[in-house]
Structure formats: structure tokens, C-alpha cells
Amino acid sequence: MDQAPALTASQSDVLPQEENGLPLKVKLRRAERMKKIRAMALIAPLFIFTLLIFAIPIGIMLVRSIDNPEVVSYLPNTKVELDKWSGEGMPPQTLTAIFATDLVQAYHDKTAATVGKRLNYDVSGMRSLIMRTARKFKSHVPVDATLDTFVKADKRWKQEKYWNALKRASGSLTPFYLLSAVDKKIDDKGDIVNVSEGQAIYVNIFWRTIWIAGVVTVISLLLGFPIAYLLANTSSKVSNTLMFCVLLPFWTSLLVRTSAWVVLLQKNGIVNSSLMNLGLIDEPLTLLFARPGVYIGFIHLLLPFVILPLYSVMKSISPGYMRAAESLGAHPAVAFVRVYLPQTLPGIGAGGVLAFILAIGYYITPALIGGPQDQMLSYFIANHANSTLNWGLASALGMILLGSTLILFTIYNRLTGASGVKMG
Structure with a gap:
């Protein structure tokens, strides 16, 4: 084949x-x-x-936080004339005539109140001025209205500040809310200046928020570290019992846990009664609706978030390191500080950042337990979003809070990255 x-x-x-x-x-x-x-x-x-x-x-x-649709959407022809006007002195007759026509139309469309509300954020009294003028013009629509026509409707139109406020609100985008969130404003000359002392509140509130969150974070770390150490180095039976106690607060809602402190921290509550019975104090302490109560409530809420990252890191640390250091002649305290503690830094950083970020975002705890001088930035964000319906300012304050959180996280990331390189 x-x-x-x-x-x-x-x-x-x-x-x-x-x-x-x-x-x-x-x-x-x-x-x-x-x-x-x-x-x-x-x-x-x-x-x-x-x-x-x-x-x-x-x-x-x-x-x-930068959106500014009111004048653009509801006074469209006026917006065109405002763009032509330099903003110096009193407005020209072409602007007043078109503004009167747009204002009457906005009143019929039920949008004049929205325009007035937006302008009122800038200059107090603008809402009533807009609505009063619109009602007068509605009954007798002015033809080719002049400045005198507006002054007859309301004498406040003689003042340049009201026309300047209208000019500042004529853009579709505005820095107004972001500037207000840092106690700044644009004056009639177009310069960025500080608001009056009586209106400058948000910068102080921001630093108060950072301070309260920082104090709570430090105390939570000081209390949580020994608890986490005990959890990681004790027997399984004791560790399981302690872990159950740590996780128990998660079984109830944040509102219920905070409300419970209202009962406990009263002048005749359990805390004051116990301290007086032990002879530690002679008269009840002011804990409720004060800063100490806010600290106590926050620590109770955030302590588990500090303990769990610390426990996770400590559980991975071999006890052989401490024994080796002691066998080489190091005192137990020195061995703990120089050998054990540096290895827990990732847990300290993670727990601290988590507690700090959660603390600056809570508003229920200071709202229920704290006084007027204990309210944090998140409380004012919720207030503007739900009560005053000033969504622009609420969003601007939220951006500041988000920005500070991102900066903190970036710093933490840099520090932990650097420490990781050094230890490696």
C-alpha cells in the first residue's frame, strides 16, 4: 500500500x-x-x-447649587434686557416696560411668587415687593411702563439695590448659593464681600461641626481601643459575649437610640440620679440640650463603628511579636507602644475616618439632644431642604460637607499609603 x-x-x-x-x-x-x-x-x-x-x-x-432658573424661565424677555443693561444707576425705560409685561404674565401663570422667593434670598423684602407690584399691575396693565410707574406701585423701586438684585439673578447659573454657604455675597459693584455680621453663620457652623465630630472621634477611639483589644485577645466565649454587646445597638433604629438618651440625660434621669446617689455630684448636671449630651449620644452611636475595624486589624496581629519583644528585654509597656500599637494604625485610621464622616453627617442626634448652639451643618441642610425649601443653599452646604469629607479621605489615603510604604 x-x-x-x-x-x-x-x-x-x-x-x-x-x-x-x-x-x-x-x-x-x-x-x-x-x-x-x-x-x-x-x-x-x-x-x-x-x-x-x-x-x-x-x-x-x-x-x-449653581442652578438659577427663576428669572430666566419666568421672566424671559426681562432676562434679555437685563443682559443688555450694565447694572449701573437706574434701569432704562426699555427694561422697565418689558419687566412690567413679564411680571403681569408671571402673576397670571402663578410663577411670580417663585421669582420673588428667589430674589428674597438676595435682598430681604423682594418677595413682597414683586407680589405687590404684580397685583397692582394686574388690575391695570401698564403700557410702556417707566421707572415712575414702578415707583407709584411701590416706593421701594427707587432704591438701586432691588434692581441690582434682579440683575444678579438674571443668569442661568449663579455662584450665589455657594457664596452664601461660606458667608460671602456679591455686592452692587460686582465684588465678592463678606455678609453682615448678623448673617455670617455658616462658617462658624462648619467649624462647630468639625470640632464636635473630631472630639467624638477621639473619645470613641480612646474607648474603643481597649474594648477591641479585649475582643481580639480574650477567650472565644468572652469574645463572643462582648461582640454581642457591641452589635446589640444595631438592632434598634438610630431615632430610638437617640430618643432613649433624652430620658436618661434629664435632670431627674437615671444618669444624674446615679451620680448623685454615688455622691459624685451635689446637684444635677445639665446634660440634655447641651454639648455634653451631644457627645454622649454620638459616642454611643459611633463606638461600634470604631471597635469593629480595630478588632479586625488586632485579630490579624500575631501575639508572637509581643513575646519576641519581651524576650529581647523590652518592658511590656514599651513592647506594646513600639511593636503592637504601630500595627494597629490601619484600624485606628479606618475607625477614626469612619466615625468622623458619620458624625459630620448626623443631624438627628444634635437636633434631639443638643441645644441651639449645638446644631451641626447637616441640620441646616435638612432644614433648607425640607422647611424653607431653599434647595440651592441646601445643595451648596451639602457640597461643602462633601468636599470636606473628600479632603479628609484624601489625607487619610495619603497617610496610610505613606505608612504602608515605610513599613514595607
Whole structure:
């Protein structure tokens, strides 16, 4: 029989690389591409959830902090004339005539109150001025209204500050809310200046928020460190019991836990009664609706968030390090400070940052337990969003709070990264 011709060396190299007519290299690329697609499909739900719950709301908040639609949307012709006007002196007759027409139309459309409310944020009394003028013009619509026409409707139109406020609000975007959040404003000359002393509140509130959160974080770390150390180095039975006590507060809502302190911290409450029975104090302490009560309530809420990261890090530290240091002649206290404590720094940093970020965002605790001088920035954000409905200022304050949080996280990330390099 005829034998098949032997394969040449080049043919034997090519055939193992092909299967079903496709080179092996192509099949490997397809396999890698399918792995990437499967990996993206697995993380897609988490990405979409993060986008919907976190990224989009932050984007909306950023837009609302600079959005200025009232004059642009409800006084469109007036906005065009305001752009032509330099803002110096009193407005020209072309502006007053078109403004009167737009104002009457806005009154019929029930949007004049929205315009007045926005202008009132800038100059007090603008809402009543806008509504009063619109009502007078509605009954007798002025034709080619002049400045005198407006003055007859309300004498306040003689003052330039009201026309300047209208000019400042004529843009679709504005720094007004962001400036207000840091106690600044744009004056009639277009310069950025400080607001009056009686209106300058938000910078002080911001530093008060940072101070309260910082104090609470430090105290929580001081209290949480020994508890976490005990959890990590005691027997399993004791550790499980202590862990149950640490996690027990999570079984009740934040509002219930905070409300409980209202009962405990009263002048005739359990805390004061116990201290008096022990002879530690002669008269009840002022704990409720005061700064001490805020500290106590915050520490109770945040202590588990400090303990758990510390416990996680301490559990991974081998006890052999301490024994080795002591066997080399180090005093137990020295060995603890120089050997054990540096290894817990990641847990201290994580617990501290977590507690600080949560503290600056809470507003229920100081609202229920604290007094007027104990309210934090988050309280005013909630107040403007829910009560005064000043969404622009609420968003601006939220951006400041978010920015400070990001700065803190960046600093923490840099420090922990640097420490990691050094220890490595």
C-alpha cells in the first residue's frame, strides 16, 4: 500500500495551532474577551446601583447649587434686557416696560411668587415687593411702563439695590448659593464681600461641626481601643459575649437610640440620679440640650463603628511579636507602644475616618439632644431642604460637607499609603 507522505516540519508546527479552521491565537483572544464580558456583567449591577444611588444624586446636588432658573424661565424677555443693561444707576425705560409685561404674565401663570422667593434670598423684602407690584399691575396693565410707574406701585423701586438684585439673578447659573454657604455675597459693584455680621453663620457652623465630630472621634477611639483589644485577645466565649454587646445597638433604629438618651440625660434621669446617689455630684448636671449630651449620644452611636475595624486589624496581629519583644528585654509597656500599637494604625485610621464622616453627617442626634448652639451643618441642610425649601443653599452646604469629607479621605489615603510604604 502507498504510505501517506510524511509531514514536513513547517506543516507539523501549523496544524496543532489550528482547530475548526481557527488559529489558537484567535481562540485565546475570544476566550479572554468572554472573560472580560462575564466580569463586567458581574459588576454591572453594583455599578448601576452606585450610579443611581450615589453618583447621580451628587451630580444633581452639584447642579442645584449653581442652578438659577427663576428669572430666566419666568421672566424671559426681562432676562434679555437685563443682559443688555450694565447694572449701573437706574434701569432704562426699555427694561422697565418689558419687566412690567413679564411680571403681569408671571402673576397670571402663578410663577411670580417663585421669582420673588428667589430674589428674597438676595435682598430681604423682594418677595413682597414683586407680589405687590404684580397685583397692582394686574388690575391695570401698564403700557410702556417707566421707572415712575414702578415707583407709584411701590416706593421701594427707587432704591438701586432691588434692581441690582434682579440683575444678579438674571443668569442661568449663579455662584450665589455657594457664596452664601461660606458667608460671602456679591455686592452692587460686582465684588465678592463678606455678609453682615448678623448673617455670617455658616462658617462658624462648619467649624462647630468639625470640632464636635473630631472630639467624638477621639473619645470613641480612646474607648474603643481597649474594648477591641479585649475582643481580639480574650477567650472565644468572652469574645463572643462582648461582640454581642457591641452589635446589640444595631438592632434598634438610630431615632430610638437617640430618643432613649433624652430620658436618661434629664435632670431627674437615671444618669444624674446615679451620680448623685454615688455622691459624685451635689446637684444635677445639665446634660440634655447641651454639648455634653451631644457627645454622649454620638459616642454611643459611633463606638461600634470604631471597635469593629480595630478588632479586625488586632485579630490579624500575631501575639508572637509581643513575646519576641519581651524576650529581647523590652518592658511590656514599651513592647506594646513600639511593636503592637504601630500595627494597629490601619484600624485606628479606618475607625477614626469612619466615625468622623458619620458624625459630620448626623443631624438627628444634635437636633434631639443638643441645644441651639449645638446644631451641626447637616441640620441646616435638612432644614433648607425640607422647611424653607431653599434647595440651592441646601445643595451648596451639602457640597461643602462633601468636599470636606473628600479632603479628609484624601489625607487619610495619603497617610496610610505613606505608612504602608515605610513599613514595607
